[in-house]
Amino acid sequence: MGNNAIVGQSGGPTSVINSSLAGVLQACQMRGAKRVYGMLNGIQGLLEERVCDLSGKLGSSMEIELLKRTPSSYLGSCRYKLPDAAQDPAVYEKLFAILDKLDIGYFFYIGGNDSMDTIAKLSEYGRQTGSKIRFMGVPKTIDNDLMLTDHTPGYGSAAKYIGVVMKEIIRDATVYGTNFVTIVEVMGRNAGWLTAAAALARGEDCEGVDLICLPEIPFHTDRFLAKVEAMQKERASIVIAVSEGVKLPDGRYVCELSDDTRFVDAFGHKSLTGTARYLSNLVARNLPTRTRSVELSILQRCGAHLASRTDITEAYQVGGAAAKAAFEGHTGEMVALKRLSNDPYQCTTELVDITKVANLEKKVPVEWINSYRTDMLPEFLAYARPLIQAELTPIYINGLAQHIVGR
Amino acid sequence: MGNNAIVGQSGGPTSVINSSLAGVLQACQMRGAKRVYGMLNGIQGLLEERVCDLSGKLGSSMEIELLKRTPSSYLGSCRYKLPDAAQDPAVYEKLFAILDKLDIGYFFYIGGNDSMDTIAKLSEYGRQTGSKIRFMGVPKTIDNDLMLTDHTPGYGSAAKYIGVVMKEIIRDATVYGTNFVTIVEVMGRNAGWLTAAAALARGEDCEGVDLICLPEIPFHTDRFLAKVEAMQKERASIVIAVSEGVKLPDGRYVCELSDDTRFVDAFGHKSLTGTARYLSNLVARNLPTRTRSVELSILQRCGAHLASRTDITEAYQVGGAAAKAAFEGHTGEMVALKRLSNDPYQCTTELVDITKVANLEKKVPVEWINSYRTDMLPEFLAYARPLIQAELTPIYINGLAQHIVGR
Numbered sequence: 001m002g003n004n005a006i007v008g009q010s011g012g013p014t015s016v017i018n019s020s021l022a023g024v025l026q027a028c029q030m031r032g033a034k035r036v037y038g039m040l041n042g043i044q045g046l047l048e049e050r051v052c053d054l055s056g057k058l059g060s061s062m063e064i065e066l067l068k069r070t071p072s073s074y075l076g077s078c079r080y081k082l083p084d085a086a087q088d089p090a091v092y093e094k095l096f097a098i099l100d101k102l103d104i105g106y107f108f109y110i111g112g113n114d115s116m117d118t119i120a121k122l123s124e125y126g127r128q129t130g131s132k133i134r135f136m137g138v139p140k141t142i143d144n145d146l147m148l149t150d151h152t153p154g155y156g157s158a159a160k161y162i163g164v165v166m167k168e169i170i171r172d173a174t175v176y177g178t179n180f181v182t183i184v185e186v187m188g189r190n191a192g193w194l195t196a197a198a199a200l201a202r203g204e205d206c207e208g209v210d211l212i213c214l215p216e217i218p219f220h221t222d223r224f225l226a227k228v229e230a231m232q233k234e235r236a237s238i239v240i241a242v243s244e245g246v247k248l249p250d251g252r253y254v255c256e257l258s259d260d261t262r263f264v265d266a267f268g269h270k271s272l273t274g275t276a277r278y279l280s281n282l283v284a285r286n287l288p289t290r291t292r293s294v295e296l297s298i299l300q301r302c303g304a305h306l307a308s309r310t311d312i313t314e315a316y317q318v319g320g321a322a323a324k325a326a327f328e329g330h331t332g333e334m335v336a337l338k339r340l341s342n343d344p345y346q347c348t349t350e351l352v353d354i355t356k357v358a359n360l361e362k363k364v365p366v367e368w369i370n371s372y373r374t375d376m377l378p379e380f381l382a383y384a385r386p387l388i389q390a391e392l393t394p395i396y397i398n399g400l401a402q403h404i405v406g407r
Numbered sequence: 408m409g410n411n412a413i414v415g416q417s418g419g420p421t422s423v424i425n426s427s428l429a430g431v432l433q434a435c436q437m438r439g440a441k442r443v444y445g446m447l448n449g450i451q452g453l454l455e456e457r458v459c460d461l462s463g464k465l466g467s468s469m470e471i472e473l474l475k476r477t478p479s480s481y482l483g484s485c486r487y488k489l490p491d492a493a494q495d496p497a498v499y500e501k502l503f504a505i506l507d508k509l510d511i512g513y514f515f516y517i518g519g520n521d522s523m524d525t526i527a528k529l530s531e532y533g534r535q536t537g538s539k540i541r542f543m544g545v546p547k548t549i550d551n552d553l554m555l556t557d558h559t560p561g562y563g564s565a566a567k568y569i570g571v572v573m574k575e576i577i578r579d580a581t582v583y584g585t586n587f588v589t590i591v592e593v594m595g596r597n598a599g600w601l602t603a604a605a606a607l608a609r610g611e612d613c614e615g616v617d618l619i620c621l622p623e624i625p626f627h628t629d630r631f632l633a634k635v636e637a638m639q640k641e642r643a644s645i646v647i648a649v650s651e652g653v654k655l656p657d658g659r660y661v662c663e664l665s666d667d668t669r670f671v672d673a674f675g676h677k678s679l680t681g682t683a684r685y686l687s688n689l690v691a692r693n694l695p696t697r698t699r700s701v702e703l704s705i706l707q708r709c710g711a712h713l714a715s716r717t718d719i720t721e722a723y724q725v726g727g728a729a730a731k732a733a734f735e736g737h738t739g740e741m742v743a744l745k746r747l748s749n750d751p752y753q754c755t756t757e758l759v760d761i762t763k764v765a766n767l768e769k770k771v772p773v774e775w776i777n778s779y780r781t782d783m784l785p786e787f788l789a790y791a792r793p794l795i796q797a798e799l800t801p802i803y804i805n806g807l808a809q810h811i812v813g814r
Contacts, residue, residue, distance in 0.1 A: 013579050041584050066612075072578035079583070163807045164712055171479040171810060172420050172709040176486070177448050205473075205810045297701045302579040305571055306712065308806065388806035399715065399795035400570050403578060403612045 001132050002105030005323070007054070008039035008046065009140075010111035010118065011079065013072035014154030015161075015304040016315035017140045020110045021074055022067050023319020024138065025054055028106065031327045037102060042078035043109070043118055047091070049098055058404075066404035068312055069394055071304035074404070082118050085125045092125045099133060106134050106326040110319070112141035112152075116334055117358040123332035136322040137334035137354050140315070142301045144193035145361045148352040149336035153318055154301075156311030156387035159197035161303045162186060162296065163388060166201040166209060166241065169294060174207075174237040179289035181228060182239045184209075185276035186296055189245040192216050192364045194300065197384055198241030199376035210238045210374075215245035216363050217373045219254055224279070225286050227374065232289060244275050254278060305401045309390035314347065321349040345386035408539050409512030412730070414461070415446035415453065416547075417518035417525065418486065420479035421561030422568075422711040423722035424547045427517045428481055429474050430726020431545065432461055435513065438734045444509060449485035450516070450525055454498070456505055465811075473811035475719055476801055478711035481811070489525050492532045499532045506540060513541050513733040517726070519548035519559075523741055524765040530739035543729040544741035544761050547722070549708045551600035552768045555759040556743035560725055561708075563718030563794035566604035568710045569593060569703065570795055573608040573616060573648065576701060581614075581644040586696035588635060588645045591616075592683035593703055596652040599623050599771045601707065604791060605648030606783035617645045617781075622652035623770050624780045626661055631686070632693055634781065639696060651682050661685060712808045716797035721754065728756040752793035 005028040009017055021038075028036045040050040052075075058067060067074060085092050099107065109119050116137045123135040139146050144155035166184065173182040186195040192214030202208025210231050213219060231238050246254045258278040276293035284291040318335045325333065333351040340346040368380040394401035412435040416424055428445075435443045447457040459482075465474060474481060492499050506514065516526050523544045530542040546553050551562035573591065580589040593602040599621030609615025617638050620626060638645050653661045665685040683700035691698040725742045732740065740758040747753040775787040801808035 013582050045584075070578065071575050072582050076584050077582045160806055165706055165710070167807060167810060168478050168709040168711060169705060171477065171812070172705050175420050175479050175484045177452075177483050200807065203805070203807070205812055292705075294704045294706070295702060298576060298579050298699075299572055299701070299706070302575040303572070304575060385805065390806070391803055393800070396798055398610070398792065399567055399797070400574060400607065400610070403574060405578070405612055 002100070002103045003034040004037060004103045005033040005106040005108065006037040006039060006051065006099070006102065006104050007108040007110065008042040009073035009075045009077050010042040010109060010115040011077060011141065012112070013077065013302050014140055014142050015071045015157040015302060015307045016153050016312050017072070017110055018070050018074045019068045019312045019315035020138050020140060020153060020319035022058070022064050023316040024108045024110070024323050025058060026064070027320040027323030029055065031323060033106065037104070038075045041076040042080065043082065044078035044080035045076065046098060047095060051102065063404055066395065066402060068316070069304055069307070069392065069401065070403040070405070071302040079114070081114065082121045085121060095122070096126070096129070096131060104133055106136070106323070108136050108138055108322055108326070110138040110140050112143065113146055113357065113359055113361065116146070116354055119334070120332065120354045120358040123354065126331070134326040134329070134331040136326045136330065137357070138318050138322045139334055139336065142194060143188055143191055145191040145363070147357050147360045147362050150339040150347065151337055151387055153311060153315035155193060156308040156314070157304070157306065158194055158300050159200065159384055160308040160311070160388035161300050161306045162194060162197040163200035164306055165296065166198050167206045170201060170206055170209070170239050173239050178236055179232060180237045181232070181280070181283050181289050181291045182237070182294060183276040183280045183283070183291065184239065184241050184294045184296065185244050186241055187300055188215065188243045190215055190361055190363070192243050195241050195243040196364055196376050196380055199381060200384060200388065209241045211240040212375055213240065213242040213246050214364055214369065215243045215247060216366060217369065218249045219246040220249065221282065225283065228283055229287055232287070242275055242279060244273065246275060305394045307392055308388045309392045310387055312392050318349060325351055342382050342386060345389070409507070409510045410441040411444060411510045412440040412513035412515065413444040413446060413458065413506070413509065413511050414515040414517065415449045416480035416482045416484050417449040417516060417522040418484060418548065420484065420709055421547055421549050422478045422564040422709060422714045423560050423719050424479070424517055425477050425481045426475045426719045426722035427545050427547060427560060427726035429471050430723040431515045431517070431730050432465060433471070434727040434730030436462065438730060440513065444511070445482040448483040449487060450489065451485035451487035452483065453505060454502060458509065470811055473802065473809060475723070476711055476714070476799065476808065477810040477812070478709040486521070488521065489528045492528060502529070503533070503536070503538060511540055513543070513730070515543050515545055515729055515733070517545040517547050519550065520553055520764065520766055520768065523553070523761055526741070527739065527761045527765040530761065533738070541733040541736070541738035543733045543737065544764070545725055545729045546741055546743065549601060550595055550598055552598040552770070554764050554767045554769050557746040557754065558744055558794055560718060560722035562600060563715040563721070564711070564713065565601055565707050566607065566791055567715040567795035568707050568713045569601060569604040570607035571713055572703065573605050573646070574613045577608060577613055577616070577646050580646050584643055586639060586643050588639070588647065588687070588690050588696050588698045589701060590647045590649055590683040590687045590690070590698065591701045591703060592651050593648055594707055595622065595650050597622055597768055597770070599650050602648050602650040603771055603783050603787055606788060607791060607795065616648045618647040619782055620647065620649040620653050621771055621776065622650045622654060623773060624776065625656045626653040627656065628689065632690065635690055636694055639694070649683055649686060651680065653682060712801045714799055715795045716799045717794055719799050725756060732758055749789050749793060752796070
């Protein structure tokens, strides 16, 4: 049984993925890991033996506090997908040789459904070859699309960012009192959790968004234009939240109707962008109104200055729970969040089988969308509202929020 | 001499324009104005007699605190340009009749160089016709392009927003360690003050942006590509801040090279957008790297949750100084900010002739740009750094920053 632990971060950045790193690190240290290594750029860096000794780097409480407030992956990330062990055993032999050389007993991977695929494959290969290394998945994704967990760390902060800036955008959009349609593009390829968070903006001090378009609901451009036209008869300024991943009834993404360059990443995902711009131009061509498109872009995933303290705390908690589970003998599992109640909000952790999470996606329940397919129902608000509560004030130095870097 | 005051907001929103409204309102009340009216949608609304009585609306300290934290114009805005009085006296006759009916003695207009044109024309017409109404301009613009004032309220908060999010974007952009060029588009049609603020990001905890492209410097696409290629030999992730208004040597905007729909507003300004997207595609087509474009869009002007307390305080101060000046007999002037020292930062107000501000633009001094035209010099940082200092924490209720609405 190895004496050391190793932790990696994978997939897209979030505002709180470093809080999970802090949780893994501190729990491993408390439970007696001799060293805690960090993989630089995830499993891809590990294959090149690029690791660092975290024990020597993040020793002070101030460094841990800054780490919790630093967005994106402190260790760097990757989008590397492990091949099947049966087809390419050499990669696994190499990886396990490196892990043995580092005297690793505990392996943690913080990421989304693609990253859980990595944990599933490594733990399965370890089981088959009699390795004693324990492999644990730590959930992370702004998309909130992991199965078997009530929600994912990263989602609450992104949802809070979307709620706060949507209120600001609505204030900005109403200023001239003239016909104006603002279309805000939100991330979320196949699941509309982030776009749905735009519904949080409505309140005593805010009209809220006028239309929410989720990827779960087929998008009809003609019906969309008719809705916008009808709404604008009621009020001049219309603000619409639209997912980057809305699809036409024939399955094509709406943004494929525009003429922009598109990429496909190593996992075969299309890089989606331009949905709001396309729709904004469509409205401008067809209705008597000015229009504007806004892409929340990467700020919704790296806007740590607006992180939810609930989210930061839970991100830390799942990191710690993963370390606890590994030291108690678990492997091939992911830590999930289990909600006990909404009011008061109570949430605990549990362990779930990694193979039931890897490569799967959890969609927004259609029952949480109103019958006109324009807005979210109170059930969604009751679910999402607790996740955006409270703030962890950034540490401002010389006017700017401070981070920690230098792995 | 009229007993009442009236105040309007004009032009594009900022995070602190309502703080100036609070300053005007409270100073007028302290100095004995019987009523303080607000123009709804600026001078355009006033022409339709759409006004509100602010005294009855913003009476409590809590309402004033929320007003200071609410972005965009509480009273609504307009982009209406007054005709020349000689050509169209009817508009002026109508306006002054409305002002007399409301028993106005003091008229305040919060805005940028277009709005100062309104004050210049009204005060001149008033002088010619023997009106006793005093007309004062209150500066406001994120663009920081007003003459005769050290800086403009609104700029500090936008600069702070840009500094904070640029640091977050840089963290996000470095995560994969692979070739990546991120091009961030910043507002500022002809003056590069906002784009220059990207230079604030660099510090002990941040590499800073790699290239800054201001509209003051002619943009050569071939040199740009050569610079990016050279920089990427040094480091994989390159982050570039580019003004929406960068121009080719022949005078065309770079974004005119793209094929997007464009508008011209009532002042004849082209709506500029797509510069970063165009350059991002240009780099992707010519260099072996992935690219991404980010438009800071309207969030840089309405991101009140990141406002600079220095800026909010000064915005309030110029409002109060305008009221003081008007009650002391001044007219046809604008309140300007006059910097006394950088360290410690000290700033006071003074009055300047409105005709020397109206319709003019202040550019970034070329001496503050390095000789390679890639970065800002310490002179700029010494100028800008004091303006982003300190925060005015948003009032969060139920996870979201609270505003005040309902004029």
